Amino acid sequence: MVEESKQKTKQKKVRDERPTTLAAILWKIVLLGLTDAVVFLLVLVMVGQERFTESIVTVIVAIIINWIYLRKRGLPAKYLAPGVLFLIAFQIYILLFSGYTAFTNYSSSHNGDQALAINTIKNASFRVIDGEDFTVSLVKQNSNGERALLLTSNADGQVYIGKDGKEKAVVAPGDYTLSKDCADKYAEDKTTCAHAAYTAKGFTPVKVADLSLFDKNKYLSLRVVLDPAKSNEGIKTADFSSALPIETTFSFNEKTKWFTALIADDSGNYAAGDVFKPGNDGFYHLNGNLKAYNLSGGWRVEVGFKNFVTIFTDQDLRKPLLKVISWTFIFAISTVLSTFVLGMAVALLFNHERLRGKKLYRSVMILPYAFPAFLSVYVWAGLFNRENGFINTVILGQTPGSEANFPWLTEEGPARLAVLLVNLWLGFPYMFLIVTGALQSIPAELTEAATIDGASPWQSFRLIKLPLLLVSIAPLLISSFAFNFNNFTIIYLLNKGGPADSSVVGYDVGGTDILITFVYKIAGFNGGTGQNYGLASAFSILIFLVVGSLSLVSFRRTRTLEDIN
């Protein structure tokens, strides 16, 4: 016994240590080298963009890859590694991410992190006040290199020099040079246009194009004082070509991350000196009180089970949701049944021994399945067109172009029927295929014996063929159910889930929407504006649970069918 296992390890060692060919080594070097080169480039780019977490993860993954392929042992890992990596990147990460998103308020008005929201509020923390506005030239003082704005009043052409933290000073008419270009670059009449001062005595003009980012920011933050008593007012430039009197409306404390209002709100929502603190709902609220006024500019925060609570308690959502859920089940179940019945009927028909040209018939039957679904769905949408569609004008013989034709896609009942019909067309060849296959595995002796025993064809089908068929096909029916439960393609491409339900407030939902298309609309991917990724993710988790548990239960059930065997 001991001897044997020893021998085994020896064998294993021998296998692992067998000499590798030169070609294999070269391949290894080339492939690993390429991988590492790509990783190196990726890390450089990511560090350049200050994405440190991502670059660390990339480096760790790269080290693992190198370790797996450089060591001699661990052959299975060498086969499994690529697959596992892609599984993690494209399946597990996505699952975890949508799982996480379901517990956040990620939506259109909670887009991004707090830093982005702070940036937005800071950007809007100013107000243009009444007063003179100016055309600007950037200059530098020759004596000390101080940056300054050369201001030409748009009202009276008076020229001033503006330095940071000081009031503007008049430049005497002889001391400045006017630019040859019009102050308004795009003025129609170049002969009568106003000209702004370009440079002044004691100063050197600065070209915007020559400035570094640092210099630009210095000029952007330059504030020419308007009223020495007010530190939040000043003349500033934002675009290096014009300057306006501006007052700052909020101050931001980098340490506490609080905003303080410097002036009262026009609409009376807050007073000067009021403090805004970040609330745990992803908004800046007055005094941090969640029920009080909040500033525009939100960020994504974790909200626990709030999205799930919304799903189960929101009154506006309840009615459309129940309707969508019931239709999802009706759609999935009737699709499976109808395609199965038609597919099986056709399969039985073409399974007849004396039928000639079976192969040809069978190939033709597969066509709707072989043709890309999204193309045929579009063709069907055209056929169902109310005014000029083939079905209304030719088959039903209605007047082309008439508004009174049968509303195939514009009313709920007919639209649902249309969806089921199209899905029957698209789905029955699959059932036909698998039933045909399964029929071949049922021994002919069984039906023969039944016929000899005096069973009618219906009896032999119902009591012998069908149960045997179901044993092998039931799992496929379940997977067909799960597939149709999430059959986004046909629902969305045929009619975009429409026609819109006119009785629902606050949610975009249509008569043929199934859960997955409803979720798509909640997420706002259909071009709508009310993106709510958090809620949509919560829904997808629920859908996953429904489909998952249904499949689990049903697969257990199929075992009882197997007992028939």
Next chain:
Amino acid sequence: MKLRRVTGLLAAAGVIAGAFFASAPANATTNLTIWADKGTVDTITARVNAFKAANPEYTVTLVEKDFGTVRDILKQSVQSNTQPDILAGAAHDWIGNLVKANVLAPIDSSLPASWKDDFIPGALTAMKYNGHYYGAPGWTENIAIIRNVKKAPKPLTSVNQIKDGELELNYSATTSDPYHFYPFQTMFGAPVFAQVASGANKGDWTDTVGMGGKPGADFATWLKSKGTKFFGPPANAKILCDFIKGKIKYWVTGAWNINAIQSGASGCTTGLKIGTGYAIDKFPKGPTGITPHQFLGIRGYLMIAGRPGNPTNVPGAVEFMKYMTSQSTQFSLYDNFNKTPANAAALNQAKNDPVIKGFADAANTVPMPNSPAMDVAWTVWGKAEARIIQGKEAKPDVAWAAMVKALQTAVNKVK
């Protein structure tokens, strides 16, 4: 020794490459990236190229994006530092939603009085949200009354002059079309949202639903009494032919149907000429003499915001906007692509075109609200309207009041 040399080389390469990639954000001061939908790209490409030639210091890139999904992509791009500097051809009613998503930056600190005065009234207001301007107007759109001159030689002065069967407009049986019905609604003094009454932001839209009360009830009652006999059936595909053939006298529509009116269509091949065949009129006064207004729609250039470490090129974008809003550019967009200028001087120049003049003179200064509340309003509002027009509500005023209440609740939920 060897190893050290290799590490040294690697480090050097790293520094060089690192510097190269790290310098990317610094280029943000000379790069100017513009996103636009297909139609806008076709419209502005020539002028963008002219801008490039006139401003060699900027590296301008024009990128085509799908109109329907560009807002989604934009919201994500800001988070991954891949956002553009400008969104061109954007509908002005997108602004509220984009501001709330931390995607736009205000440009009012670059709007000198001289620039503000360049536009027709209302065009710049359309770009204003929460007291700040987030972009510059490009071209305008509005509806008017198109009149068949042979059947109705004189413009209307009061809505009471219109008899059943004389007017048609296109609306849906389920969601109506509040945009086309809005002038009739404002004939009763019932604006969709209340407007700020005083102060610096006077006239700006609020999120308080303003179409309730007696004016709203009056409109609902009037709408039911007129019904489909007055406005024609829903989803009416025959309006164009009815109008050209003179079966109806008035059509409520916008400039987008003018080509069809002039060239005709299958079933009614000879079109009408402006002046002798059709005219573009203002909306008449309401039953009690109130002057109505329709929505002014603006397509413009929006200033995008970046993350703190990756700012967008504000000076470059403002320069671009100044160029795109200049008289010569806006006139050229009219001249080549029939866009009604928002620049007042360019519009005056374009008014030699009777169609442009007709729609511009019929317009008013009230832009469509750009708050996210408006997105919610369209369907809620339209659904109630559709039921009332088709006589499905026994008590239209009660149904209207219920809609106003439901809408306010829905609007309050939009945060």
